[in-house]
Every structure is written in structure tokens, then in C-alpha cells.
Amino acid sequence: MKRRDLLHRLVKSLGVIGFSSLPYGLSHLMMPRQVIAGQMHIPLPGAMSDYNKFTAACIGCGLCGEVCPPRCVKFYKNTEGAKANTPYIDPAERGCTLCGKCMTVCPTEALTETPVREVKMGIAQIDRVACYPWVDRGICGACVSICPLGDAAINFEFGNVYRPVVNTACVGCGLCVEVCPEPSLPIRIVDRSEPTVARHGMGVRRKVYQ
Amino acid sequence: MNWQMHLNKLRWVVLSMVMFMLILLPFLHLYQSYVAAHAYDLLSPAEKLIYDSMELISAPFVSDPETDLNSFKGTSWSGKLFGITLSDPLALLGQITASKHIYWPFVVTALIPILYSLLLGRFYCGWICPATFLYELNDNLGTWLKRAGLPISQRRLDRRIKYMVLLAGMVIGMLSSAVVFAAIYPPAIIGREIYYAIAVGGFGTGMVFFLLTLLFDLLVARRGFCRYICPGGALYALLGRFRVIRIQRNVLSCNDCAKCNTVCQFGLDPWHDDFGQECNNCSACIAICPTEALIFKIKTTDTTYQGAGHLGQEYKKQQGEKKPSPGEL
Numbered sequence: 002m003k004r005r006d007l008l009h010r011l012v013k014s015l016g017v018i019g020f021s022s023l024p025y026g027l028s029h030l031m032m033p034r035q036v037i038a039g040q041m042h043i044p045l046p047g048a049m050s051d052y053n054k055f056t057a058a059c060i061g062c063g064l065c066g067e068v069c070p071p072r073c074v075k076f077y078k079n080t081e082g083a084k085a086n087t088p089y090i091d092p093a094e095r096g097c098t099l100c101g102k103c104m105t106v107c108p109t110e111a112l113t114e115t116p117v118r119e120v121k122m123g124i125a126q127i128d129r130v131a132c133y134p135w136v137d138r139g140i141c142g143a144c145v146s147i148c149p150l151g152d153a154a155i156n157f158e159f160g161n162v163y164r165p166v167v168n169t170a171c172v173g174c175g176l177c178v179e180v181c182p183e184p185s186l187p188i189r190i191v192d193r194s195e196p197t198v199a200r201h202g203m204g205v206r207r208k209v210y211q
Numbered sequence: 212m213n214w215q216m217h218l219n220k221l222r223w224v225v226l227s228m229v230m231f232m233l234i235l236l237p238f239l240h241l242y243q244s245y246v247a248a249h250a251y252d253l254l255s256p257a258e259k260l261i262y263d264s265m266e267l268i269s270a271p272f273v274s275d276p277e278t279d280l281n282s283f284k285g286t287s288w289s290g291k292l293f294g295i296t297l298s299d300p301l302a303l304l305g306q307i308t309a310s311k312h313i314y315w316p317f318v319v320t321a322l323i324p325i326l327y328s329l330l331l332g333r334f335y336c337g338w339i340c341p342a343t344f345l346y347e348l349n350d351n352l353g354t355w356l357k358r359a360g361l362p363i364s365q366r367r368l369d370r371r372i373k374y375m376v377l378l379a380g381m382v383i384g385m386l387s388s389a390v391v392f393a394a395i396y397p398p399a400i401i402g403r404e405i406y407y408a409i410a411v412g413g414f415g416t417g418m419v420f421f422l423l424t425l426l427f428d429l430l431v432a433r434r435g436f437c438r439y440i441c442p443g444g445a446l447y448a449l450l451g452r453f454r455v456i457r458i459q460r461n462v463l464s465c466n467d468c469a470k471c472n473t474v475c476q477f478g479l480d481p482w483h484d485d486f487g488q489e490c491n492n493c494s495a496c497i498a499i500c501p502t503e504a505l506i507f508k509i510k511t512t513d514t515t516y517q518g519a520g521h522l523g524q525e526y527k528k529q530q531g532e533k534k535p536s537p538g539e540l
Contacts, residue, residue, distance in 0.1 A: 057310035061393035062289035083389035
């Protein structure tokens with residue numbers, strides 16, 4: 002009967018382990034599929050919409066970085082494969098001021114001169130469970146006051162002066178991300194097909210550039 | 212005196228100026244961004260030093276540094292000189308093969324270098340390329356090491372390897388839709404890495420590759436990367452195959468000393484009239500020639516071997532002449 006006893010014990014302990022891991026599994030299922038942790042790379046203004054075409058057209062000369070007044074343009078390292086030496090902007094560190102110098106200086110068609118309001122770098126998305134004013138009527142408004150495009154891109158929700166709402170004129174320059182004082186960055190730049198309010202729950206996939 | 216023997220010094224001046232510009236431009240870029248931000252009071256002491264020194268250098272030439280300095284930007288891979296955009300033909304080739312599409316404004320920027328290569332061959336390799344500056348210093352280091360007793364390899368490989376590299380780069384670029392030349396072409400790497408080191412914060416991985424090519428030059432073949440691997444050198448050599456201006460040997464004043472063969476870092480054979488499309492017009496052989504037998508000539512083809520130099524012993528033996536005694540001269 003010793004073997005039978007052992008089997009009982011094994012089944013019981015497996016049951017206990019399975020039951021106790023249930024909350025972890027459930028929470029794992031409830032989490033957004035793709036967690037964008039910190040890293041958020043957006044294209045330069047005027048970049049070709051197809052990213053593969055962009056890497057093919059870019060010769061990696063670094064001129065866009067050399068003319069950028071706020072020095073927001075960064076470059077992928079050689080270890081990044083086809084992306085090597087091509088530029089990107091990390092708005093969490095420094096946003097684009099839409100001055101347009103990189104578009105003017107680019108020798109290839111990777112960046113084409115585009116009017117400021119027709120630039121398509123992405124769109125800002127606000128996570129309402131992390132933004133101060135949305136969570137508990139905090140006082141902030143940093144993103145609204147920095148926006149170079151004004152009311153058409155981001156403004157306050159009607160009737161509540163500090164809750165920011167992103168509108169479709171947003172071009173995704175990322176200045177709002179740069180100034181956002183909340184460390185978890187409730188505002189981020191996402192692909193233009195995404196909603197401007199972050200969704201939560203099962204099966205939510207967030208699409209970012211690349 | 213032949214004025215062409217001073218061209219090598221002029222070439223070193225040009226190479227040093229290119230290198231100096233590559234180091235200066237990132238600092239000017241930093242200065243421009245400080246000016247644009249009106250941030251002098253917020254700068255750290257080191258940044259203030261950059262601001263002050265760049266202001267000192269640029270103040271006589273510009274009235275509005277924020278915009279005027281934009282007419283000097285970039286590197287030898289693609290950059291602006293006096294407001295004119297110039298690009299490397301290899302960048303153009305890489306871009307066309309990667310995107311399978313010709314963007315004409317970019318072609319226009321590469322036209323001036325293409326024209327110069329058609330006229331002067333691998334002129335870029337010898338006179339402008341910032342990597343050449345470092346490779347020649349590296350070669351001098353090799354000479355010192357040799358004198359110190361360390362063996363330096365002088366292997367000879369097949370020159371056609373670099374054309375294979377050029378072809379492979381085009382094919383890989385086509386398949387991966389990325390300009391792969393930018394990652395392996397030393398002048399592009401040098402310009403970019405200096406900019407990264409000064410303005411972005413630290414060398415990238417390209418510098419490791421460049422250091423490996425320096426070691427390759429020391430341990431495998433003299434100037435091996437330029438001669439056997441560089442895809443840009445291959446492209447320039449092809450463009451300059453029928454170049455109009457080339458160094459030629461004047462057989463009448465040659466004395467067969469063979470100093471030109473020793474000094475030629477590309478391992479060519481000027482002594483036997485063998486220049487070919489590989490010659491980068493560096494004019495080191497002209498500078499060292501004791502009898503001024505080597506000069507630039509306007510010709511589209513190399514002359515075939517003209518025989519022993521007329522001032523040498525070999526020629527006199529062939530002519531059956533007796534050696535003139537010192538009294539006769």
C-alpha cells in the first residue's frame with residue numbers, strides 16, 4: 002500500500018499547487034497581451050509610412066540627428082539588423098518639436114517635407130487609470146499646455162478643467178510624453194490605428210510602431 | 212622643380228582638414244542646440260567650454276549660428292558643404308538596391324562625386340576618405356613596429372575580393388531592404404561614430420568593426436581593407452577604370468630605383484607601369500621619386516611596360532654602352 006499512498010500524496014500536492022497558482026494564471030490572462038514597458042520608439046516626422054521602405058531608403062548618414070535643435074533623434078545600434086543606424090525618437094526621454102529641419106536635410110526619400118499638421122508619427126494615448134486628474138481629480142495639465150498644436154490635438158474634457166482628452170489632430174510628436182510628471186507615463190505614443198484612450202482587460206493588444 | 216612632388220603634402224593637409232571637420236561639426240551641432248535653447252546659464256562647465264570655444268570659432272563667419280551653421284553638416288557619407296548636399300555614390304547604390312527605386316533628388320547629390328571619380332578614379336580613397344587618414348597612420352605604425360622587430364604580415368590576396376563584397380552587399384541589401392554598406396564602409400563608420408561619441412554619448416558597435424579592420428591591416432595585409440575588401444573602393448575603382456588623369460612613368464628619366472614600389476601602400480607596381488584601376492592617386496610615388504620620372508598625365512589608358520628606365524644600369528647594359536667614367540660627366 003506504500004505506492005498507493007505515494008500516488009495519493011502526489012495527486013494532492015499537484016492539486017494544491019494548481020489551485021494556488023490559479024490567481025496568478027487568471028491575472029496573467031487578464032493582463033494586456035503586449036506590455037509596453039518603458040521603451041517606446043516612434044518614427045521621425047515625415048518618415049515613410051511603411052517601416053520596411055523607411056529602412057531601405059535611409060542610408061544612415063545621421064544628418065537628421067545633426068540638425069535637430071532639441072537633439073531628440075537617436076539611432077539604432079549596428080546590432081539591430083535592418084534597423085541599424087536608422088533614426089528614431091524616444092519621447093519618454095525627449096519629444097519632437099516639429100521644427101521640420103530633419104525633413105529638409107534628409108538627402109533621401111526616407112523623410113519627406115510634410116506640413117506640421119499632416120505629420121503622422123503616431124497618436125497619443127491616455128491611460129485613465131494612471132493619469133492624476135483622471136484617477137482622482139488631481140491638478141496637472143502639463144500635456145495640454147506643452148502641445149504645439151493646441152486644442153485640436155489635446156484639450157481638457159468638457160466641464161472638468163484638468164482631465165486631458167486627445168483629439169484626432171494629434172500627430173504624435175511626443176512632447177506630452179516628455180513633460181508628463183507621472184513616472185509610469187500614462188500618456189504614450191501609439192500607432193494611429195489605436196484608440197486615444199487605453200483599454201484594459203482580456204485580449205487587448207496594443208500596437209506600437211515596429 | 213616639379214610642382215607635383217608637393218601634392219602629397221597637399222593631400223595630407225586635405226585629409227587632416229576632413230578629419231578636423233568631422234570632429235568639429237558635432238561640437239558645432241552641440242553649440243547650435245545650446246543656442247537654440249537659449250540655455251547658456253543652465254549649462255555645465257564642460258558644456259559652457261564647448262559653447263564658448265565654438266562661439267569663438269564660428270563668430271567671425273556667421274551672424275545667426277542657429278540657422279547659418281546648417282550649411283555645414285553631416286559626414287563624408289552624406290553631408291552639406293557650403294550648403295550643397297553631397298553623397299557618397301556607394302550610399303546611392305545601397306539606397307537604390309535596398310528600396311529598388313530611384314529617388315532623383317538623392318541621385319543629384321551624388322553626381323559631383325561620381326563626376327570626380329570618372330575623371331580621377333579612386334581620388335576619394337586617397338584624398339578625402341577619413342578612414343584613409345587613420346589607415347595611413349596605422350600603416351606608419353606598422354613600419355615602426357617592423358623597425359622594432361615585430362613581424363608585419365605582407366600577404367597578397369586577390370584584388371577581386373572587394374568586387375565580390377560590393378556584389379554581396381548589393382544582394383544582401385536587396386534581400387533585407389537595408390543599406391548594409393553603411394555598417395561596413397569605414398568612412399561612413401568613422402563619420403558616424405565620431406558624431407555618436409561627441410553628440411549622442413559613446414561609440415557604437417561600428418567602432419569595434421573599424422578597429423578590427425586596423426588589426427587586419429597590421430596582421431594580414433598592408434592596407435588590406437582598402438585593397439581587398441572595401442566595397443566603396445571597388446565602386447570607385449570601377450567608376451575610375453577609364454579615368455582621364457593618371458600617374459604615368461616617364462621612362463626617359465627613370466633610374467630603376469624602385470622606391471615608388473616600396474612606398475606604394477596599395478602594393479601597385481609603378482616601376483613596371485602597372486597602375487591599373489586600383490591607383491588612388493595619392494601621389495606618394497611622385498613625392499619620393501628622386502628623378503621626377505612619375506607625373507600626372509591626361510590619358511585614358513595606362514601605357515604598357517616601356518622597358519627599363521633610361522637612367523638605370525639595366526638600360527645601359529641593354530644598349531651595350533660602357534659606363535661613363537666620372538671624368539666624362
